[in-house]
Amino acid sequence: MNSFTNPSEQGRMAEVVTRIRADANIGRLLQDAGKLKAQDMERVLKLQQKENLRFGEAALKLGLVTEADVRQALSHQFEYPNISTADAKLGPDLIAATDPYGKEAEALRSLRSALLLRWFNDSGRKTLAIGSARPEDGASYLAANLAVLFAQMGRKVLLIDANMRQQRQHTIFNLGNGVGLSDVLGERVPSMQVHTIKPFQTLSVLPAGSPPPNPAELLARPSFGALLAGLETTYDIILIDTAPAQFSSDFQLVTARSGGMLLAARRNVSRLAALADLKEKILFSGAEVVGAVVLN
Numbered sequence: 513m514n515s516f517t518n519p520s521e522q523g524r525m526a527e528v529v530t531r532i533r534a535d536a537n538i539g540r541l542l543q544d545a546g547k548l549k550a551q552d553m554e555r556v557l558k559l560q561q562k563e564n565l566r567f568g569e570a571a572l573k574l575g576l577v578t579e580a581d582v583r584q585a586l587s588h589q590f591e592y593p594n595i596s597t598a599d600a601k602l603g604p605d606l607i608a609a610t611d612p613y614g615k616e617a618e619a620l621r622s623l624r625s626a627l628l629l630r631w632f633n634d635s636g637r638k639t640l641a642i643g644s645a646r647p648e649d650g651a652s653y654l655a656a657n658l659a660v661l662f663a664q665m666g667r668k669v670l671l672i673d674a675n676m677r678q679q680r681q682h683t684i685f686n687l688g689n690g691v692g693l694s695d696v697l698g699e700r701v702p703s704m705q706v707h708t709i710k711p712f713q714t715l716s717v718l719p720a721g722s723p724p725p726n727p728a729e730l731l732a733r734p735s736f737g738a739l740l741a742g743l744e745t746t747y748d749i750i751l752i753d754t755a756p757a758q759f760s761s762d763f764q765l766v767t768a769r770s771g772g773m774l775l776a777a778r779r780n781v782s783r784l785a786a787l788a789d790l791k792e793k794i795l796f797s798g799a800e801v802v803g804a805v806v807l808n
Contacts, residue, residue: 538567541585547577603684605653608660623805624661631772631802638744639770643754643763645786650807651776652680655753663715667748672718674766675755676727679720685709692721697730731765740769757790767799775804
């Protein structure tokens, strides 16, 4: 064949073959997801050939699928895990999973890039605390979505809920808050158990666990530092959701172990004086203020 075709023709043929394979994959994914039936596939293929459309475009034109269906299939094809809103069994705050193409998710991706350059770089740092001055400032929301976004890159991520006073991550990820961090530090269980979040196979969550009467004392134990050191040999990135500074000094104990904290604040809600005080306490603990994020 090569002796009878010139390079430009070979290039066009290769492009056609690639497109046919991609369209076949999209069709199979949509069919496997129950969005298309066998007879629908035939209709789509006929229109595709007639009007020289991509498979997804033809299926959309026939009204057989929605744009969300096509995006979901493309996400599977490119190994970019997310969950359609209709199929989501996660909390509404997890927009990186349920609305990955929205403005909020895109803004958080920019933050992810900044953290890769600023913190998770060649320095060898793997752990970052995420906290706030008050409960309504959005630290848990920020930690959960960043965990998903890093997992979407293929990084092996562990999200730890160290806010034992107001546990949130088990609700966001629809997990039972059974055995968790407090049980591990309190030596109430023989080993640590984490939850793998589907379809994010590289994302695990360690809930806060049983509400303890002494969270500060548990976090101050040497076993917490030893736990993090051991986990850093297994995970690429460890994000720790911490208790708000308004309630306790728990966040200082976590931040001192992680080496840095990312601050969360709410527009028209957070107070500059509270954030300034939080910054001073972080620096006093010997850690860095990695940055601050103002959420809507």
